[in-house]
Amino acid sequence: MLKRLGDVILLQLSENDSNIYILGDVVVDSGTGFNFTRMYQILRIIKKDPKAISHVINTHAHFNHIGGNGYFLNAKVAVHEAEAPVIESGDEKRSMADFFDGRLHPRKVDVRLKDGDVIGGLKVIHTPGHSPGSVCLYNPRDKSLYTGDTLFADGVGDTEVEGGDPDAMAASLDRISKLDVQKIFPGHGEAVLSGAKKALKEIMKGE
C-alpha cells in the first residue's frame, strides 16, 4: 500500500515488512525485501527510480527493517555503529532473520551512525532499548521523528526481543519526550501527522 504523507511517501508492503519511508532520495528502513516486486511496481507508478536513492538509513538491524536494503542498488547503507556488525557479518541471531524466515546476506555498511550525526537532513538520536543500536531520526524541517521500533502511534517498542533492554528504553523515551515533535513516523502501523507532542505524552502515560 502507498500513502502520501505530505512530502513523505510511505510504503506498507505486508504485515511482516517494516514501514518504508521515502523522502526525496533518502529511504528510511527497507522492509524484509520479500516483496520487492510489489515495491518496484509501486515505485514505477509514482515515477520514483530505486536506482536514484542515495541512502538507505536503517533505524536498527532487525531483518524486517534491513532485508530490502539491496534493492536500492546505488544507495549507501547507514546504520548505528553498534549494529553495523550485524549487517556486515550477516548475523542471523541478532537480526532475528530466523524469526522472519529470512536469510541475511552479509553486506558492507557504508555509513556508521553516531548520536548527533546528520544524514540526508535527518538528525540521528541514539535510542537503545528495543535493540542496542536503535536510532530515531529527527527532521527539523517538519519536526517529524522517524522512530523505528522505539515508539508507535499506540505504544512503545518491545524490549522482549533479541538485544532488548527495558532500562535503556526508559531512558530513550525520556529523551524523545523532550524533543519538539509534531509528527511521528513509526516503523510499523500508522503515522501521527499532527499533535505528536500530546500523543507522545499519552503513549508514555499508558506504559
Ligand SMILES: [Zn+2]
Ligand atoms: Zn525491531
